[in-house]
Amino acid sequence: EAQVTQNPRYLITVTGKKLTVTCSQNMNHEYMSWYRQDPGLGLRQIYYSMNVEVTDKGDVPEGYKVSRKEKRNFPLILESPSPNQTSLYFCASRTPRWVSGGEQFFGPGTRLTVL
Amino acid sequence: DAKTTQPTSMDCAEGRAANLPCNHSTISGNEYVYWYRQIHSQGPQYIIHGLKNNETNEMASLIITEDRKSSTLILPHATLRDTAVYYCIVRVAPSEKLTFGTGTRLTIIP
Numbered sequence: 001e002a003q004v005t006q007n008p009r010y011l012i013t014v015t016g017k018k019l020t021v022t023c024s025q026n027m028n029h030e031y032m033s034w035y036r037q038d039p040g041l042g043l044r045q046i047y048y049s050m051n052v053e054v055t056d057k058g059d060v061p062e063g064y065k066v067s068r069k070e071k072r073n074f075p076l077i078l079e080s081p082s083p084n085q086t087s088l089y090f091c092a093s094r095t096p097r098w099v100s101g102g103e104q105f106f107g108p109g110t111r112l113t114v115l
Numbered sequence: 116d117a118k119t120t121q122p123t124s125m126d127c128a129e130g131r132a133a134n135l136p137c138n139h140s141t142i143s144g145n146e147y148v149y150w151y152r153q154i155h156s157q158g159p160q161y162i163i164h165g166l167k168n169n170e171t172n173e174m175a176s177l178i179i180t181e182d183r184k185s186s187t188l189i190l191p192h193a194t195l196r197d198t199a200v201y202y203c204i205v206r207v208a209p210s211e212k213l214t215f216g217t218g219t220r221l222t223i224i225p
Contacts, residue, residue, distance in 0.1 A: 004158070033213070035215075037156075040217065041217070042202070042215040042216050042217045042218060043159065043202075043213075043215035044214075044215070045213060045214070059214070088156060090158050090159070092158070092159075103161040104151075104159075104161060104213070105158075105161075106157075106158025106159050106160070107158055108157065108158055109156060109157065109158055111156075
């Protein structure tokens with residue numbers, strides 16, 4: 001089954017304790033992206049990656065890092081989490097050919113709470 | 116990217132057509148209109164997209180005005196499972212950046 005998986009689905013942590021949220025897709029997609037969703041603000045893009053070793057900032061990259069060492073994986077790293085990073089996080093993937101398609105597949109989400 | 120304006124919420128009776136409007140008055144010639152929906156707190160789901168012409172797929176129809184300043188997503192026979200937040204997004208190809216607004220919360224009423 002074609003899918004995007006995220007782990008963990010739920011995480012409660014404390015300020016300053018480094019964490020990684022993993023994202024993996026089995027569709028051989030070049031493009032992957034991370035979003036955060038907060039009440040009243042919709043989904044905002046954090047980082048995206050056009051391909052292996054190619055990443056770029058989205059709208060709200062501060063406080064986050066990403067890496068793309070393999071095509072299927074795109075982990076989101078919070079080096080020193082703060083309470084304002086409490087949010088619902090989504091990973092997404094697709095082939096980077098917007099003209100011929102449009103479907104971006106989203107993962108199930110990771111609900112992160114930073115105390 | 117052009118900004119979009121959508122009503123905050125709408126209701127629709129089950130079995131009727133749901134028409135969701137979107138204004139994108141600053142859209143430029145190479146910007147596509149995309150629609151996604153999000154049920155509860157699940158990951159958003161792609162519905163349809165278009166540039167100039169009206170589009171139809173198994174889920175919905177997309178009507179884009181001739182001046183491209185607005186569009187309407189039509190769910191022809193709404194069911195309770197269509198209750199969700201619907202996002203209208205405009206973007207430039209081949210840019211990969213997606214900007215979601217706050218969307219329209221559609222409630223299907225039995």
